[in-house]
Each structure stands twice: as structure tokens, then as C-alpha cells.
Amino acid sequence: MKLTQLLKTIKFYHSEKKIDDIDVTGIEMDSRQVDNGNVFVCIDGFTVDGHQFAKMAEQKGACAIIAERPLSLDIPVIIVNDTAKALAQISNTFYENPSEKFQLIGITGTNGKTTLTYMLDEIFQLDGQKTGLIGTIQMKIINDTYSVKNTTPDSLFLQKSFHKMVNKDVDTVMMEVSSHALDLGRVYGTDYDIAVFTNLTQDHLDYHKNMEDYFRAKSLLFAQMGNRYDQPKFAVINIDDPYGKRLVRSTAYEVLTYGIENQANVMAKNLSLNPNGTVFDLSTPVGEVHIESSLVGEFSVYNMLAASSAALCANVPLKTIQSAFSETKGVPGRFENVNCGQEFGVIVDYAHTPDSLENVLKTVQSLAKGKTYVVVGCGGDRDKGKRPKMANVAITHSDKAIFTSDNPRTEDPDQILQDMVEGLEATNFSVERDRKQAISQAIQQCQPGDVVVIAGKGHETYQEIGKERFDFDDCKVASEMIEKKLKGRS
């Protein structure tokens, strides 16, 4: 592709050197990956400023540089206002606007995004479609899986992956859209057919200055769903959430609301929440079906309502949705039961916000015959405001909490624990910095009928201490401790 063609969607740019007739072989944002004929885009990051690597990119054969300021190089330097936005624009152009070639569902909100992508994947597969999925746990193209660094990748990786999906004839893609991604322009120019809002509660206030700013970032998805208008675009919104109510009034697209408490287009009626699952009548604008699912808790009903709404916007028959919910396999690390034949329950769950922890613990308390224990910590280098709140939720909604380390990252684990317990009034907790020990202590205390929730890390298979990642898998550690306890008894 010619460089001038690549720049066709950017109106205001400037280059001192002539750029006609330059052929582009690819785009790079990491100088270490540059190949002959690539355009290198300088991104001023949180750790380093990509402009300082322009020279390296030139030495590695870059044909041009896109930058926010003049650089003294032999190859053309194209100056734009915002290189992150330019990266998204040229990636879209280079990969021929791939998101316009399949049905794309974007999911945003504090909790439930990963769960919803998995639910939708099951629904669309049952509908006979070829699917793609992008999110926290992995990227998937039909049956091939790929590991990911971010929940929502940078625009270059995203458009390249979409292009791969087009080449594999994928019909529908579900992706999580994080607030960071929206704020940093990672999804700029992407064409969504359906956007889903799950809920908004406290998280990521280390990055966003306050809840209003966090909401502003989330709401960007409902303001910029893309350019292709030959099909209607839908905003699927949880109307029981106060921020959802506001979003309904600020999106330009056709709205489909869902809820349990407030009148909505898609609702759960005659709801019954049981220890073995959930039963309700799914009421929709195209009819009603009876749902029986093994998923537990009211939050799971919200997720099923959101998934049903999105699937209905995509014309999936109600019968298919009903079957998908009755056969669901669940999501790794989301309310995952660890069962080694013991007489007490052990649940591994990714709850790492006050709201998700409260939902999970309330659900467990309503189902457990005996006591509820929780093992939980808070991540380092993340929103510190969550710490006392999560600790308070833990002691309020359990019989006993054991506070331990999550991923301390570059913070002092003892200081994180101190931040959690400071100001707690109740005393039904203990502190054990070593996560393995904490899990062991909780399991040792269990009597038949009790339930332990191991919260915060879900599917993660590592623990990040300092800048290093050590193998750690809550499910495996829990199984090991249960086996030990069972052996000790026999």
C-alpha cells in the first residue's frame, strides 16, 4: 500500500520530506519489531516515550515515522496531533476496515464482560455461526486460542486480529471493551453492531480520576459505534443500573433495555434463585421462554438478560438462547466449583471489586447450609480506594475472612493488607500474607456444609510479585489442600 493511501483518513498532517511513491509493508508501534518498509508510530506511553525509539526504527528499515513532534531523521517524519488516534486510523485502513465485515458485539461495564463474551460465544455457536472472541482470558478465532496481554488490545493488534478473523470467515465477534481502551483510543474507528452496558461500580480509580470520568470513558462506546450504517446499530443497556439510565439518554443508537426491578424491554419474570441454579421466564419483545440454568445468583440472571438482549438484536431465535443457557459450561474462574469429593464447597471467583465481591458472597450466603469463609486480597499498583471497601464487604458478608495477597506487583504486600484492614470495626478476620497458607487455613476450618470463596484471581495462573510472575493457580492450590485434608481424615 502507498503511504499516501495509508494516510487517507487523516486530514491534517505535515511532512517536511516528500512522501509520494513510498510503499508500506506494515505498521509497527514497537521499534524492536520494525521490519523493512514498515511505518513506525511513536506513542508517548506511561513508561517510556516512543519518540525516543524513532532512530532505532529508522535503522531497522522503517520507511517513515509518524510522530507528534519534529525528529531529525533521514526518512520522512509525518507530524500529527495525536499518534494514538493516527495509529488506529492507519491500522483500520491498512487492514481494510475489517470490523465492517462481520457482526461485532462490544461489551463494557465494570463486571460481567468476560462472562458475557463466553455466554454469547455459546449462543452464536449453537446458532451455527463461526465466532471470534477477545477479552481478559484469551483471544479465540473459531477453535484457535491465543494468549493476550490486555483485556482490550491496542488498535494495531486489534485490527490485525480482526483481519485474521475476516480471513477465517468469522460471522460474529464478541469483545470486551475496557474503559482504558476507550480512553486511550484503542478501539477508535472500530465498527460495532451492538454495544452492551452491564453496570458501573468502583474500579480503576487509579487511572480515572473519579466515577464521572470512569463513566465518561465507558459511555464513549455508545457514542462511537462506527461508520457502517446499512444495518441498524443497537445499544443494550441495564436499566436497573443508575448509570445505565443515564446512558439511555445519551446514545444515538436504538436502545434495548434489560432489567429485573425496573420495567425493561427484556426482563426476568417469576425468578427463582436456587442452590443448583436459576429458573425464570425470559420476557422479550419477540416472545417469552422458560429458562433453566445451572448458573447461580442474581448477577448471573443479569448476565443472561444482557446476553439474550444482544442475541435478539442479532436475530438469534429465542429457542437457541434457551438451549444455550440450559447447556452452559460456565467460564473458567467465574464461580468455579472445586470439587474433589469433599463435603464442603470451594468456589474460585474473579471478584476483585467491592460490588462483585458483595454479589458473590451474598449469593453464597443464601445457598450455604453452614458457614461462609472468604479468602481475599487486593491487587498492587491498582485503585487503593477499593481496599478498605473490599475488606468491609468481606467481613460483612461472611462468617470469617482471611485477608491475603492478590498480585502485590511492585507494592509492599504488608502495606496492601494494612490498607485493607485499617478502620475495620468487626473482628471476624485474620491476616495471612502467603496466599497458599491462607487457602490452606480456610480449607482446614471447613465443616460439612460450609463454603469457602477464594476471590480475586479466578482464571489467573500466576501471582505477580515485584516484576516477576510465579506459577499460582487458585483452583490447583485449593484441590491440593482439599486432597490433603481428605487424606488426613482417612
Ligand SMILES: CC(=O)N[C@H]1[C@@H](OP(=O)(O)OP(=O)(O)OC[C@H]2O[C@@H](n3ccc(=O)[nH]c3=O)[C@H](O)[C@@H]2O)O[C@H](CO)[C@@H](O)[C@@H]1O[C@H](C)C(=O)N[C@@H](C)C(=O)N[C@H](CCC(=O)O)C(=O)O
Ligand atoms: C497503563 C496502560 O494501559 N499501559 C499500556 C500501554 O503501555 P505503556 O504506555 O506503558 O507503554 P510504554 O512501555 O510506555 O511504551 C510506549 C511506546 O514505546 C514503544 N517502545 C517501547 C520500548 C522500546 O524499546 N521500543 C518501543 O518502540 C512501545 O511499543 C509503545 O508503543 O500500552 C501497552 C501496549 O498497548 C499496553 O499493553 C499497556 O497495558 C498495560 C500492560 C496494563 O497493565 N494496562 C492496564 C491498566 C489496562 O489497560 N487494563 C485494561 C482493563 C483491564 C480490565 O479491567 O479488564 C485492559 O484493557 O487491559
Ligand SMILES: Nc1ncnc2c1ncn2[C@@H]1O[C@H](COP(=O)(O)OP(=O)(O)OP(=O)(O)O)[C@@H](O)[C@H]1O
Ligand atoms: N453482572 C454482574 N454484576 C456484578 N458482578 C458480576 C456480574 N457478573 C460477574 N460478576 C462478578 O464479577 C467477577 C468478574 O466477572 P467478569 O470476569 O465477567 O467481569 P469483567 O467485567 O470481565 O472484569 P474485568 O474488568 O476484570 O475484565 C465475577 O467473578 C463475579 O464475581
Ligand SMILES: N[C@H](CCC[C@H](N)C(=O)O)C(=O)O
Ligand atoms: N483487569 C484487572 C484485573 C485485576 C485482577 C486482580 N487479580 C488484580 O491483580 O488486581 C486489572 O488489571 O486491574
Ligand SMILES: [Mg+2]
Ligand atoms: Mg474481563
